Amino acid sequence: MSFTLDRDRLVETMREQADIGGTENGGLHRLALSDADKAVRDWFDERLTELGLDVRVDEFGNMFARREGADPDADPLLLGSHLDSQPYGGIYDGALGVVAAMEFVHELEARDIETERPVEVVNWTNEEGSRFQPAMQGSGVWAGELDLEEEYAKTGADGNTVEEELERIGYKGDEPAAPRGDYDAYLELHIEQGPFLEENDSDVGVVTGIVGFTWGATTYYGEADHTGSTPMQYRSDALVAAADVVTQVRRIPSTLGDRTVGTVGSIEAEPDSINIIPGEVTFTWGFRDPKREVIDEAKERVLDEIDAAAEREGVDYEWEERMDVDPVHFAERCTSAVADAADALGYDAMEVFSGAGHDATYANQVCDTAMVFAVSEGGKSHTEEEYTSWDDCYAAANTYARAALTLAGRAN
Amino acid sequence: MSFTLDRDRLVETMREQADIGGTENGGLHRLALSDADKAVRDWFDERLTELGLDVRVDEFGNMFARREGADPDADPLLLGSHLDSQPYGGIYDGALGVVAAMEFVHELEARDIETERPVEVVNWTNEEGSRFQPAMQGSGVWAGELDLEEEYAKTGADGNTVEEELERIGYKGDEPAAPRGDYDAYLELHIEQGPFLEENDSDVGVVTGIVGFTWGATTYYGEADHTGSTPMQYRSDALVAAADVVTQVRRIPSTLGDRTVGTVGSIEAEPDSINIIPGEVTFTWGFRDPKREVIDEAKERVLDEIDAAAEREGVDYEWEERMDVDPVHFAERCTSAVADAADALGYDAMEVFSGAGHDATYANQVCDTAMVFAVSEGGKSHTEEEYTSWDDCYAAANTYARAALTLAGRAN
Numbered sequence: 001m002s003f004t005l006d007r008d009r010l011v012e013t014m015r016e017q018a019d020i021g022g023t024e025n026g027g028l029h030r031l032a033l034s035d036a037d038k039a040v041r042d043w044f045d046e047r048l049t050e051l052g053l054d055v056r057v058d059e060f061g062n063m064f065a066r067r068e069g070a071d072p073d074a075d076p077l078l079l080g081s082h083l084d085s086q087p088y089g090g091i092y093d094g095a096l097g098v099v100a101a102m103e104f105v106h107e108l109e110a111r112d113i114e115t116e117r118p119v120e121v122v123n124w125t126n127e128e129g130s131r132f133q134p135a136m137q138g139s140g141v142w143a144g145e146l147d148l149e150e151e152y153a154k155t156g157a158d159g160n161t162v163e164e165e166l167e168r169i170g171y172k173g174d175e176p177a178a179p180r181g182d183y184d185a186y187l188e189l190h191i192e193q194g195p196f197l198e199e200n201d202s203d204v205g206v207v208t209g210i211v212g213f214t215w216g217a218t219t220y221y222g223e224a225d226h227t228g229s230t231p232m233q234y235r236s237d238a239l240v241a242a243a244d245v246v247t248q249v250r251r252i253p254s255t256l257g258d259r260t261v262g263t264v265g266s267i268e269a270e271p272d273s274i275n276i277i278p279g280e281v282t283f284t285w286g287f288r289d290p291k292r293e294v295i296d297e298a299k300e301r302v303l304d305e306i307d308a309a310a311e312r313e314g315v316d317y318e319w320e321e322r323m324d325v326d327p328v329h330f331a332e333r334c335t336s337a338v339a340d341a342a343d344a345l346g347y348d349a350m351e352v353f354s355g356a357g358h359d360a361t362y363a364n365q366v367c368d369t370a371m372v373f374a375v376s377e378g379g380k381s382h383t384e385e386e387y388t389s390w391d392d393c394y395a396a397a398n399t400y401a402r403a404a405l406t407l408a409g410r411a412n
Numbered sequence: 413m414s415f416t417l418d419r420d421r422l423v424e425t426m427r428e429q430a431d432i433g434g435t436e437n438g439g440l441h442r443l444a445l446s447d448a449d450k451a452v453r454d455w456f457d458e459r460l461t462e463l464g465l466d467v468r469v470d471e472f473g474n475m476f477a478r479r480e481g482a483d484p485d486a487d488p489l490l491l492g493s494h495l496d497s498q499p500y501g502g503i504y505d506g507a508l509g510v511v512a513a514m515e516f517v518h519e520l521e522a523r524d525i526e527t528e529r530p531v532e533v534v535n536w537t538n539e540e541g542s543r544f545q546p547a548m549q550g551s552g553v554w555a556g557e558l559d560l561e562e563e564y565a566k567t568g569a570d571g572n573t574v575e576e577e578l579e580r581i582g583y584k585g586d587e588p589a590a591p592r593g594d595y596d597a598y599l600e601l602h603i604e605q606g607p608f609l610e611e612n613d614s615d616v617g618v619v620t621g622i623v624g625f626t627w628g629a630t631t632y633y634g635e636a637d638h639t640g641s642t643p644m645q646y647r648s649d650a651l652v653a654a655a656d657v658v659t660q661v662r663r664i665p666s667t668l669g670d671r672t673v674g675t676v677g678s679i680e681a682e683p684d685s686i687n688i689i690p691g692e693v694t695f696t697w698g699f700r701d702p703k704r705e706v707i708d709e710a711k712e713r714v715l716d717e718i719d720a721a722a723e724r725e726g727v728d729y730e731w732e733e734r735m736d737v738d739p740v741h742f743a744e745r746c747t748s749a750v751a752d753a754a755d756a757l758g759y760d761a762m763e764v765f766s767g768a769g770h771d772a773t774y775a776n777q778v779c780d781t782a783m784v785f786a787v788s789e790g791g792k793s794h795t796e797e798e799y800t801s802w803d804d805c806y807a808a809a810n811t812y813a814r815a816a817l818t819l820a821g822r823a824n
Contacts, residue, residue: 087683135687194641211640215686226793227675228623228700229606229767232665234791239676240662246655253644263639264651266684271499274627274677274696274734275547276794284686288640322686355641379646381638382688 003405004345004398005103006110011390013099017043017083018091027384028091032084032126032137033061033162038169040083044123047102051109053121057173060148061125061166062138064180067105069118070411075184076118077408078367079104082127082138082359089128090191090386092393094359096374097189098123100397104404116409117184124359125171131156134323139359141177143366148177179366185334185407186363189372189400191388193356195379202350203395205373206339210354210361211259212327213288214299217266218245218306218319224271224279236314239269239278244309245302249285252301260289261355262298290327290353328361334370334407341402347395356381372400415817416757416810417515418522423802425511429455429495430503439796440503444496444538444549445473445574450581452495456535459514463521465533469585472560473537473578474550476592479517481530482823487596488530489820490779491516494539494550494771501540502603502798504805506771508786509601510535512809516816528821529596536771537583543568546735551771553589555778560589591778597746597819598775601784601812603800605768607791614762615807617785618751622766622773623671624739625700626711629678630657630718634727636683636691648726651681651690656721657714661697664713669706671765674699674714702739702765740773746782746819753814759807768793784812 020043021036023029030036041063045055048065055065066076081097101121108115124142129135132154140146152163166172197205222238246264253260263286270280287298303319310317335351342349352373360369374396377387388396432455433448435441442448453475457467460477467477478488493509513533520527536554541547544566552558564575578584609617634650658676665672679695699710715731722729747763754761764785772781786808789799800808 129687130685192641193638195643195646213640217686224795225791226605226768227673227677227698228625228769229604229793230673230791231607231671231767232662232673234607237662237675239658239679243655243658243662243676246651247659250644250649250652250655259643261639261642261644263649263689264655265639265681265686265688265690267651267679267681267690268684269677269679272678272680273542274629274698275541276677277675278677278679286639286686355643356638357640379637379642381641383636 003402005107005401007394010099010103010394010397013103014096014393017095017099023088023384025384027088028085029088030085031087031131032128033165033169037084038171041123041171044083048121051106053105056175057171058175058177059173060138060141060177061171061173062142062177063123065121067119069115069408071116072118074117075182076120077404078120078122078183078186078363079404080122081188081190082124084126084128086128086130086382088384089382090384092191092386092388093381094127094190096191096393100189100400103397104401107401114411116411119408127359132162136357136359136362139362142179143362144178145362145365183367185367186360186369187334187400187404187407188358188360189374189396190358191381192373192376193379193381194376196352197350197373197375198377200350203347204342204349204399205352206335206342206349207330207354207371207373208335208351209290209330210328210358211288211290212292212295212325213286214295214324215284215286215322216319217282217284217322218317219280219282220310220315220317222279222313222315223277225277227275227277230277235277237277238281238315241309241313241315242267242281242283245306248305249302252298256298257289257294259353260287260294260298262287284322288355292327325357325361328364330364330370331368334368337403337406338370338372338399341406342399345398345402347399372396372403415814417519417813419806421518422511422515422806422809425515426508426805429507429511435500435796437796439500440497441500442497443499443543444540445577445581449496450583453535453583456495460533463518465517468587469583470587470589471585472550472553472589473583473585474554474589475535477533479531481527481820483528484530486529487594488532489816490532490534490595490598490775491816492534493600493602494536496538496540498540498542498794500796501794502796504603504798504800505793506539506602508603508800508805512601512812515809516813519813526823528823531820539771544574548769548771548774551774554591555774556590557774557777595779597779598772598781599746599812599816599819600770600772601786601808602770603793604785604788605791605793606788608764609762609785609787610789612762615759616754616761616811617764618747618754618761619742619766619783619785620747620763621702621739621741622770623700623702624704624707624737625698626707626736627696627698627734628731629694629696629734630729630731631692631694632722632727632729634691634725635689637689639687639689642689647689649689650693650727653721653725653727654679654693654695657718660717661714664710668710669701672699672701672706672710673767674710696734700767704739737769737773740776742782743780746780749815749818750782750784750811753818754811757810757814759811784808784815
């Protein structure tokens with residue numbers, strides 16, 4: 001059996017979605033629950049309905065399109081990713097994963113293939129977490145890891161809540177936001193968003209797990225005095241303390257592991273004036289690693305450093321946890337299906353651990369899961385410069401489709 | 413001769429001005445060219461007109477109230493400060509200096525004293541530089557150090573220009589914004605905004621000069637990658653480079669002089685997200701010292717550090733100078749007048765160098781100048797907690813008034 005997707009159609013479908021919220025520079029600006037998100041949801045619904053699938057929307061806006069299998073009582077295979085994007089992000093990100101799943105069912109139709117299990121294609125709500133925090137919100141609610149009402153109430157910078165925006169774009173469905181029965185497995189294709197595949201000249205990545213992470217925010221409280229008339233020894237400069245921690249967050253990973261990363265991504269100084277010593281500085285910090293104990297160690301170290309920096313500069317502080325997610329290790333039967341598919345198709349595949357979180361993190365709470373990674377040129381993502389060649393898109397999508405067919409089982 | 417001010421009237425006049433733009437917490441929110449600034453200007457005009465002075469307004473809004481002397485051809489003595497405040501600043505700052513000058517001429521009237529020289533009381537436009545940059549704008553234009561048209565065109569956060577706001581509040585006058593003939597001397601009373609007087613149990617400060625300063629801003633350009641999937645060795649983190657410089661700016665003064673100060677007051681990271689490595693960070697830096705060569709050395713060092721941090725983190729950068737002002741050393745005849753006045757009044761005076769810039773910096777370009785400092789409790793300023801006891805206000809104002817009488821010369 002040689003089961004591969006139609007390359008031209010894959011490219012055409014990718015281009016169609018990329019036009020919805022596309023930017024001048026060839027990127028994508030399709031924030032969760034925006035008008036562009038509504039448009040791409042309408043497109044997803046239309047395309048899959050045309051293919052004869054039954055599309056349903058849950059109360060958190062997650063969309064599921066079902067194709068029945070030979071055994072209607074078998075637990076379905078769930079396939080998909082997300083169609084929302086970062087602000088001025090790239091056209092591949094999660095979209096390639098949804099398109100690959102759509103092309104898989106399209107190819108089943110085109111070849112008149114029946115699967116043993118039902119297959120469902122999902123488009124998760126707000127994976128990006130940029131307009132509304134947190135990330136992976138739709139899959140998190142669906143998996144029961146996030147609370148529906150709490151997430152409904154989250155507001156974006158424009159002051160609207162998730163629930164209001166779901167209603168506004170007409171995607172607050174009637175179905176409960178929860179698994180409808182058991183699922184056999186979840187398979188997700190995503191771009192790597194990292195450099196390993198390209199570095200190693202691999203065609204496709206077999207993802208064996210997802211790093212866990214801990215996120216926090218610290219606020220230092222110093223004294224907002226005049227920069228000219230306050231001698232150095234009288235100062236309690238909140239920014240100096242924060243700078244110490246930024247430096248330590250850069251250093252800590254190198255003391256822990258070769259996969260550990262640490263970042264201060266956001267910083268705000270008050271009153272933020274050239275002529276006033278920063279009296280209050282809030283910054284975020286985060287660490288990721290495949291191992292839970294390494295994450296815990298990184299957190300302990302940064303909290304020690306935060307305390308030491310406060311002591312040195314004579315400032316007070318408080319900190320809060322923002323998010324904490326355990327590392328995920330995917331089921332062997334699913335990762336094997338991906339590895340075998342790549343092998344059968346003659347692709348040079350490489351096992352990788354995902355450094356970014358994905359909807360698969362939450363789906364893995366519900367059923368066995370695996371992921372396929374497509375090459376990310378230069379490891380760039382969340383920017384308009386994100387790029388995956390059509391060849392690399394095709395290699396990953398074919399691997400994905402073949403693994404999906406293995407997991408769904410061919411009935412004819 | 414025992415020439416002292418009326419303590420009750422001084423307090424009353426201070427309270428009157430503090431009510432105009434006063435805040436709930438006992439501070440002052442009277443931004444340059446705001447409605448509150450217009451109201452306090454009207455009050456200044458009314459009070460001094462009542463005292464028989466002739467008030468004129470120049471084209472940059474600087475207000476001058478003239479009391480003729482016995483010799484109308486003598487070069488006048490200029491007295492005053494500024495009535496604008498920082499956002500939610502204190503009620504003393506420049507206002508105490510204007511009130512002391514007003515109380516001086518009030519006392520001359522009350523005692524029917526004629527001075528040899530004409531005396532002019534000035535209220536400078538926009539000393540604070542918070543709504544419109546730069547600071548000391550009115551005195552800078554008047555002294556010919558800033559260009560009228562350039563400063564007219566400066567815009568605040570609300571998008572209005574200085575010129576539009578001067579017109580709106582009716583304080584764009586007809587007089588050229590330049591000295592009307594020669595001035596003999598300028599004398600300014602201001603709160604210290606620093607801790608030295610209080611630390612040394614002094615009643616009043618004899619200011620012998622004002623530190624110079626250099627201000628700049630640097631932008632680092634790194635790579636805004638995903639925090640999870642970008643290994644540490646692939647990163648060019650603009651915030652890590654900036655943090656290095658913050659640390660060095662904290663250290664550099666300690667290697668240069670006991671009066672040197674250095675500060676990073678403002679910092680902005682882009683995209684400023686917990687989940688994205690900062691790709692662009694802009695921050696300001698500044699150094700002050702009484703000696704020009706120390707300022708130059710500090711600037712050279714920070715530019716070296718900026719370059720070294722860029723090299724270490726693999727980021728690009730650019731920097732720009734924001735302001736550079738030479739140190740000022742006041743004329744001995746003026747500082748002596750202040751020291752002698754404090755001595756004659758039995759106050760414990762201390763020579764200090766001003767760490768903050770003042771309108772006296774620019775006035776000193778036009779004529780001999782000196783300043784009197786009032787005690788600042790805890791050195792606090794530019795905040796609602798700024799505090800000078802009425803006793804300390806009175807000591808400084810009396811010293812100021814007596815020195816002014818010396819400089820103006822008593823004719824009867």
